[in-house]
Amino acid sequence: MAGRVTLRDVAREAGVHTSTASRALNPATRSVVNPETVEKVLAVARRLGYRPHPLARGLRTNQTMTIGMVIPDIENPIFGPLVAGAESVFGAGGYSVLITNVDRGGNVKPLVATLLERRVDGLVLATALREDEVVSELRAQDIPTVLVNRTTDEYLVPSIVVDDQAGIGLVVRHLVGLGHRRIGHVAGPRHLSTGWGRYQGFFGWMQSLGLDVSPEQVEEAEWFQVEPGYRAAQRLLERLPDLTAIVAGNDLIGLGCYRAIREFGKEVGRDVSVTGYNDIALLDLMQPPMTSVRVPFRRMGEEAAKLLLGLLSGERSDTETISVRLQPILSVRSSTAPPPDDA
Amino acid sequence: MAGRVTLRDVAREAGVHTSTASRALNPATRSVVNPETVEKVLAVARRLGYRPHPLARGLRTNQTMTIGMVIPDIENPIFGPLVAGAESVFGAGGYSVLITNVDRGGNVKPLVATLLERRVDGLVLATALREDEVVSELRAQDIPTVLVNRTTDEYLVPSIVVDDQAGIGLVVRHLVGLGHRRIGHVAGPRHLSTGWGRYQGFFGWMQSLGLDVSPEQVEEAEWFQVEPGYRAAQRLLERLPDLTAIVAGNDLIGLGCYRAIREFGKEVGRDVSVTGYNDIALLDLMQPPMTSVRVPFRRMGEEAAKLLLGLLSGERSDTETISVRLQPILSVRSSTAPPPDDA
DNA sequence: CGGCCATCAGCAATCGATTGCTCCATCGAT
DNA sequence: ATCGATGGAGCAATCGATTGCTGATGGCCG
Numbered sequence: 001m002a003g004r005v006t007l008r009d010v011a012r013e014a015g016v017h018t019s020t021a022s023r024a025l026n027p028a029t030r031s032v033v034n035p036e037t038v039e040k041v042l043a044v045a046r047r048l049g050y051r052p053h054p055l056a057r058g059l060r061t062n063q064t065m066t067i068g069m070v071i072p073d074i075e076n077p078i079f080g081p082l083v084a085g086a087e088s089v090f091g092a093g094g095y096s097v098l099i100t101n102v103d104r105g106g107n108v109k110p111l112v113a114t115l116l117e118r119r120v121d122g123l124v125l126a127t128a129l130r131e132d133e134v135v136s137e138l139r140a141q142d143i144p145t146v147l148v149n150r151t152t153d154e155y156l157v158p159s160i161v162v163d164d165q166a167g168i169g170l171v172v173r174h175l176v177g178l179g180h181r182r183i184g185h186v187a188g189p190r191h192l193s194t195g196w197g198r199y200q201g202f203f204g205w206m207q208s209l210g211l212d213v214s215p216e217q218v219e220e221a222e223w224f225q226v227e228p229g230y231r232a233a234q235r236l237l238e239r240l241p242d243l244t245a246i247v248a249g250n251d252l253i254g255l256g257c258y259r260a261i262r263e264f265g266k267e268v269g270r271d272v273s274v275t276g277y278n279d280i281a282l283l284d285l286m287q288p289p290m291t292s293v294r295v296p297f298r299r300m301g302e303e304a305a306k307l308l309l310g311l312l313s314g315e316r317s318d319t320e321t322i323s324v325r326l327q328p329i330l331s332v333r334s335s336t337a338p339p340p341d342d343a
Numbered sequence: 344m345a346g347r348v349t350l351r352d353v354a355r356e357a358g359v360h361t362s363t364a365s366r367a368l369n370p371a372t373r374s375v376v377n378p379e380t381v382e383k384v385l386a387v388a389r390r391l392g393y394r395p396h397p398l399a400r401g402l403r404t405n406q407t408m409t410i411g412m413v414i415p416d417i418e419n420p421i422f423g424p425l426v427a428g429a430e431s432v433f434g435a436g437g438y439s440v441l442i443t444n445v446d447r448g449g450n451v452k453p454l455v456a457t458l459l460e461r462r463v464d465g466l467v468l469a470t471a472l473r474e475d476e477v478v479s480e481l482r483a484q485d486i487p488t489v490l491v492n493r494t495t496d497e498y499l500v501p502s503i504v505v506d507d508q509a510g511i512g513l514v515v516r517h518l519v520g521l522g523h524r525r526i527g528h529v530a531g532p533r534h535l536s537t538g539w540g541r542y543q544g545f546f547g548w549m550q551s552l553g554l555d556v557s558p559e560q561v562e563e564a565e566w567f568q569v570e571p572g573y574r575a576a577q578r579l580l581e582r583l584p585d586l587t588a589i590v591a592g593n594d595l596i597g598l599g600c601y602r603a604i605r606e607f608g609k610e611v612g613r614d615v616s617v618t619g620y621n622d623i624a625l626l627d628l629m630q631p632p633m634t635s636v637r638v639p640f641r642r643m644g645e646e647a648a649k650l651l652l653g654l655l656s657g658e659r660s661d662t663e664t665i666s667v668r669l670q671p672i673l674s675v676r677s678s679t680a681p682p683p684d685d686a
Numbered sequence: 687c688g689g690c691c692a693t694c695a696g697c698a699a700t701c702g703a704t705t706g707c708t709c710c711a712t713c714g715a716t
Numbered sequence: 717a718t719c720g721a722t723g724g725a726g727c728a729a730t731c732g733a734t735t736g737c738t739g740a741t742g743g744c745c746g
Contacts, residue, residue: 006701006702006703007702007703008702008703016725016726017725017727018702018704018726019703019705019725019726019728020724020726022703022704022705023704023705023725026704029704029705032723032725033724033725034723034724034725037725051460052703053402053462053701053702053703054460054461055398055401055462055701055702056701056702056703056704056731057702057703057704058398058731059396059399059402059701059702059730059731059732059733060702060705060730060731061703061704061731062731064398066441074423074424074426074427074430075420075424075427075624076423077418077420077624079423080417080418080422080423081417083417083442083444084417084444087417087442087443087444088444091443091457096441096457096458097442097443098409098439098441098442099430099440099441100430100439100440101426101427101430101431114434114439115439117394117397118397118439119396119397119398255625255628258628281418281420282598282625285569285598285629286625286628286629286630287629349731349732349733350732350734359695359696360696360697361732361734362695362696362697362698362734363694363695363696365735366695366734366735369734372734372735375694376694376695377693377695395732395733396731396732396733398731398733399701399731399732399733399734400732400733400734402700402702402731402733402734403700403701403733403735404734405701
């Protein structure tokens with residue numbers, strides 16, 4: 001029965017008062033106790049296998065050593081590594097992670113409320129919208145919060161995101177380098193920073209590379225999924241049948257593009273190149289393997305955890321602007337190739 | 344500031360003692376309080392937005408309303424739905440889920456110890472080995488525990504698994520029905536109930552369908568991953584080049600088989616049929632789309648949560664044998680076809 | 687009219703740890 | 717020798733809710 005031993009037991013056994021035992025056990029207050037007494041208490045605690053009761057401690061100190069994490073659509077494979085990374089860093093810091101999943105269309109607010117009722121010490125949200133009421137409130141209430149993967153337009157709380165400008169730059173330059181000129185974009189939802197940032201990046205890079213680009217070269221998928229990507233790609237190809245390349249908002253949308261391209265009687269990688277984003281697992285096993293922008297999700301989770309730990313320890317104030325933009329790299333595969341000669 | 348209001352505040356405002364307020368608020372003890380008083384307290388609590396402090400309550404009642412969940416290799420896509428399913432049921436029951444990931448080869452014991460120190464009310468483990476010391480200890484300590492996806496050989500605690508016997512039956516009968524006779528098996532690790540059960544099922548079904556089957560038709564992948572699956576498939580095909588079908592231990596192993604088959608100059612689905620297991624996302628987009636056994640992971644998570652909730656409420660005793668075997672169904676795709684004529 | 691019981695609410699202990707304050711003893715300085 | 721400073725340890729309050737027990741009130745029955 002681990003944990004049956006209370007501080008009282010330790011104190012009695014060591015022949016000191018509980019308060020003394022408490023101070024001896026706590027590294028921060030240890031200095032006010034006689035070193036010999038400290039030794040004695042420590043020895044007894046070890047022998048008895050004493051473990052402080054987290055609830056009792058938390059009640060008094062008003063800390064739960066618990067982090068709340070909200071994940072949208074946990075079935076999306078990008079979130080596994082993200083959670084794993086965060087969890088490992090939090091675990092090393094003595095924190096545990098309460099996880100909550102919110103399916104697409106679900107309401108984040110009550111979930112966050114539940115987490116706060118549980119008195120989590122901080123939050124990691126992977127659910128931010130570009131304009132996010134929940135985040136604003138958390139900011140207003142001074143609840144240590146870190147955003148991950150997505151962020152808000154206005155800086156409210158720290159975030160760890162990937163540099164979409166850079167990521168899209170990688171694919172656009174890659175495509176242009178291959179000789180593509182007529183490039184389209186099947187964007188993700190533009191009310192999310194990821195969809196928006198990539199969309200912006202697409203425009204920016206096309207222009208800066210001196211290529212014509214207009215809004216009609218873009219279609220928006222309602223969601224970062226295969227099916228919506230497929231439908232958006234259909235619309236795009238119908239309007240602009242002579243595109244030689246499509247930059248997809250993420251890998252799943254890219255897979256939707258594959259399907260649409262085939263339905264138009266063309267071959268992916270030969271007639272029309274496609275790029276994805278995120279570089280999820282198994283992408284290299286698709287037909288053809290998809291060129292994508294590799295996003296370090298595990299690292300993203302780790303950085304988010306470190307950042308939040310920093311906020312919690314008071315080392316960093318969340319009023320100072322801190323945002324981390326991770327740099328992606330390009331995974332080139334055979335879904336991208338020079339445009340066909342007759343193009 | 345949700346939660347700043349304490350029971351004391353409510354009691355004072357309602358003009359009653361805290362104990363009365365407490366009883367009025369708790370449905371179980373409400374009957375002992377005058378209905379009018381109850382109304383009054385309830386009204387005040389609502390007005391003030393009172394939320395009980397979970398730590399204070401937990402300290403007294405010795406319950407944290409928290410469940411610990413241990414996931415192996417959280418990056419594996421099967422665990423997303425499983426976690427989501429469990430989390431939604433637990434959430435509805437007022438429980439929160441502390442999640443812990445253990446990477447392959449990691450040690451589960453200290454993670455469980457941490458969770459127990461946190462005083463979780465129960466555990467869901469997706470990490471069971473066929474002989475599992477940790478599970479035995481939990482059983483011995485009477486800690487409400489449920490296993491999910493994998494189970495132990497000896498019945499120790501309740502589990503929710505898929506019926507591997509039935510699942511393998513689906514694929515073997517499917518293959519035999521297509522005309523295959525020389526069928527091999529690339530098994531998953533046999534120290535896990537999933538690897539073992541499918542291996543057993545393969546033998547059983549082959550025999551019961553009157554086909555020759557010997558251990559040399561089987562190779563074991565060290566892990567449920569593409570790469571180990573590939574290596575095992577290589578070994579198998581080298582030994583038995585005339586196989587017309589391979590039953591893979593799971594989808595990822597199946598994808599490894601794809602690669603090995605191609606390296607042997609054959610075509611998947613035409614020369615050699617392949618079946619997977621689990622039916623993970625994107626499998627339908629592989630080349631060729633893989634026939635697989637669909638396992639309802641979300642449901643598995645839900646059932647696990649329900650079962651554990653049952654144990655916790657005392658409705659069910661964990662001494663009575665309870666195990667749920669979910670029934671899988673077959674997703675037929677084009678990785679399976681009749682054997683080639685010359686075979 | 688007295689006594690008994692049921693109903694309801696308050697008192698106070700309790701869960702286990704933390705921490706401000708007090709108290710005592712010792713030591714050094716004047 | 718006296719006083720103050722200092723180190724070290726104990727006392728008790730506290731965090732917020734739950735709950736066994738006690739006590740008061742009022743109704744009913746004999």
